[in-house]
Amino acid sequence: xxxxxxxxxxxxxxxxxxxxxxxxxxxxxxxxxxxxxxxxxxxxxxxxxxxxxxxxxxxxxxxxxxxxxxxxxxxxxxxxxxxxxxxxxxxxxxxxxxxxxxxxxxxxxxxxxxxxxxxxxxxxxxxxxxxxxxxxxxxxxxxxxxxxxxxxxxxxxxxxxxxxxxxxxxxxxxxxx
Numbered sequence: 001x002x003x004x005x006x007x008x009x010x011x012x013x014x015x016x017x018x019x020x021x022x023x024x025x026x027x028x029x030x031x032x033x034x035x036x037x038x039x040x041x042x043x044x045x046x047x048x049x050x051x052x053x054x055x056x057x058x059x060x061x062x063x064x065x066x067x068x069x070x071x072x073x074x075x076x077x078x079x080x081x082x083x084x085x086x087x088x089x090x091x092x093x094x095x096x097x098x099x100x101x102x103x104x105x106x107x108x109x110x111x112x113x114x115x116x117x118x119x120x121x122x123x124x125x126x127x128x129x130x131x132x133x134x135x136x137x138x139x140x141x142x143x144x145x146x147x148x149x150x151x152x153x154x155x156x157x158x159x160x161x162x163x164x165x166x167x168x169x170x171x172x173x174x175x176x177x
Contacts (some may be wrong), residue, residue: 001021001023001026001038002018002019002020002038002039003017003018003019003020003021003026003030003036003037003038004017004018004036004037004038004039004043004044004047005017005018005019005035005036006034006035006036006037007035008135008136009036009086010139014058014136014146015054015057015058016047016050016054017043018032018039021042025065026038026044030064041120061135062135062138065134065135065138066112066138068109068134069134069138069139069140071107071108071109072077072107072109072111072132072140072142073140073141073142074104074140074141074142074143075107075142075143076127076142076144076145077096077099077102077103077106077107077141077142077143077144077145078102078106078145078148078149079094079099079102079105079122079144079145079146079147080102080126081098082094082098082125082146082147083126086149086167088125088126088147089123089124089125090122090124090125090146090147093122093123094118094122094123094128094144094146095113095118095121096113096114096116096117096118097113097116097117099113099116099130099142099144100112100113100115100116102144103142105130111114111132111134115132115133115134116130116131116132117130117131117132117133117139118130119131122144124146125146125147125148126145126146126148126153127144127145127146127148128143128144128146128151129141129142129143129144129155130142130143130144154164155171
């Protein structure tokens with residue numbers, strides 16, 4: 001069944017796109033939730049008249065998404081509301097809502113939790129890159145610090161770098177002998 005999308009539908013298209021979907025999906029979900037209209041001659045004619053307005057809204061959405069990306073891309077947020085057990089294992093896991101709340105609280109940017117892309121549950125403490133899908137192809141990556149602070153993580157990395165240097169010096173000494 002051909003329909004006209006009234007909102008963005010992830011994986012299908014954006015506002016004003018004419019797409020094919022299953023009839024039951026359209027009649028039972030998209031139409032009642034006012035996410036789409038049937039692609040009749042009258043609706044297609046109205047769509048052509050509204051194309052200019054849709055293009056303006058699309059430009060604004062892209063500009064907003066890029067501005068948010070510039071604000072949060074590459075930044076680190078601390079996830080504080082977790083209990084960490086022995087050897088860095090968490091009691092429970094970090095959710096997309098927790099990441100979205102941390103971004104809002106620490107970076108001052110509101111991100112919808114459904115836009116936080118956790119490939120798998122975070123169940124250990126440390127630094128974890130988390131992708132945020134802002135709009136269509138625009139995305140950002142935030143580093144979630146789970147159960148550690150930025151200072152602790154920097155000290156730990158410096159300690160590991162020091163160990164590597166010491167191991168390299170020891171290996172060099174054994175080669176010379």
